[in-house]
Amino acid sequence: MSQATPNHDKAHFLYNKDGHLCIQFSDLVVGEGIQSNQFLIIDNQRAALIDPGGDLTYTPLNIEISKRVKANQLDYIFASHQDPDIIASLPRWMMHTQCQVVTSKLWSRFLPHLASQFVTQQLNHNLDDRIIAMPDSGGTIAFGRSEMIVLPAHFLHSVGNFHFYDPVSKILFSGDMGASLIEDHAEQPVVDFESHIPHMLGFHQRYMASNKACRLWANMVRQIDVEMMVPQHGSPFVGRAMVNNFLDWISNLACGIDLMNQQHFDAGKAGYKQ
Numbered sequence: 618m619s620q621a622t623p624n625h626d627k628a629h630f631l632y633n634k635d636g637h638l639c640i641q642f643s644d645l646v647v648g649e650g651i652q653s654n655q656f657l658i659i660d661n662q663r664a665a666l667i668d669p670g671g672d673l674t675y676t677p678l679n680i681e682i683s684k685r686v687k688a689n690q691l692d693y694i695f696a697s698h699q700d701p702d703i704i705a706s707l708p709r710w711m712m713h714t715q716c717q718v719v720t721s722k723l724w725s726r727f728l729p730h731l732a733s734q735f736v737t738q739q740l741n742h743n744l745d746d747r748i749i750a751m752p753d754s755g756g757t758i759a760f761g762r763s764e765m766i767v768l769p770a771h772f773l774h775s776v777g778n779f780h781f782y783d784p785v786s787k788i789l790f791s792g793d794m795g796a797s798l799i800e801d802h803a804e805q806p807v808v809d810f811e812s813h814i815p816h817m818l819g820f821h822q823r824y825m826a827s828n829k830a831c832r833l834w835a836n837m838v839r840q841i842d843v844e845m846m847v848p849q850h851g852s853p854f855v856g857r858a859m860v861n862n863f864l865d866w867i868s869n870l871a872c873g874i875d876l877m878n879q880q881h882f883d884a885g886k887a888g889y890k891q
Contacts, residue, residue: 627681629804631845631853632786636661637763639786640685641847643803645670645677652803653702654849656790657682658783660761665693666716667781667790668849671705679709688714692760693749695767696720697792697849698775711747718748719758719767721777725750755779768841770794770834772826772873787844794834795863796820797851806855810862816851826873835864 632639638659645655655678656667664686669678682691691714696704698721710716725748749758755767766782773794781790797807797816807813825831838846838860846860847853854860880886 627677631788631847632783637761637785638685639783639788641804641853642674642678642681645674645681651702652798652800652850654803654847654851656847657685658760658765659686660763660785662686662690663761664691665695665760665765666691666710667695668697668703668792669694669706669710670703671701672709673702675706675709678706679713691716693758693765694718695758695765695779695781695790696724697770697780697790698778699724700775703792703849716747719751719765719779720748721771721775721779722750722752723777724775751779753777768837772830773834774824774826782841782843784842787842789838789841789843789846789860791846791848793820793824793849794867795846795848795851795854796824797848799851803851805852807852807859810859810866813852814866820850821867821870822872822876824873825867825870828869828871828873828875831867831870831872835868838864 627642627644629641629643630638631641640657642655643652650673653670653674655669655674658665658667664682694707694710694716696718704720707718751767753769753771755769757764757766763785766784768780768782770778770780770792772778778792780792780794783790795817797813798820799816843860844857845853845855846863854863
């Protein structure tokens, strides 16, 4: 494995100590795609990717990863849910590595639809054999000298949704929870929480299912020793105080079905005429 360098332009090191590295790539998306973060975790020369994205990010992400680990060192892809910006590149990773994919059991039967017949014929094993279908309660996955903890985050926003906690770095990789719609410098931590709210508000109101789901999730996270929370879009929350700011905010946010009424289901507005 090549020596990692924190000064590399594309890589932002969230944690780097005693052979355990957490690296964020925040500017690999070009063109019209929404800004997204991809994450590489390395422990004892074993590697895992979190939410690697689609074809838009596959080639630049693969180049960055190859500077640090070899293809046969990639053990896992952790997919928080099924969206294209999360896992659409799955066929390429399955063809060129022997990694397993950790995702919700609800999506494990859908992921094979991403792979063409050509791809499945190239694999040494059935695609199903390389998917770890997690139960709704989550669980732990052995990784390197440690483990990754898979935490339930259902309906935030997907019906089958997980977040991933690294107990070594104490980082919570929170998927769409905490996402902010910013275009530049997504690697920079949130400094002023109140001024950051406008970048999050509309997204969370629309994409999170309900305040109840948000509150249950926040109650769970408060039980965990989280030093950093890093969403898949936008800026990280660094330090327990900033994480708590977000937990307090999201616990009180009306969103999703809380905001819906009959006017949102109006056949007339859709163009129907009796």
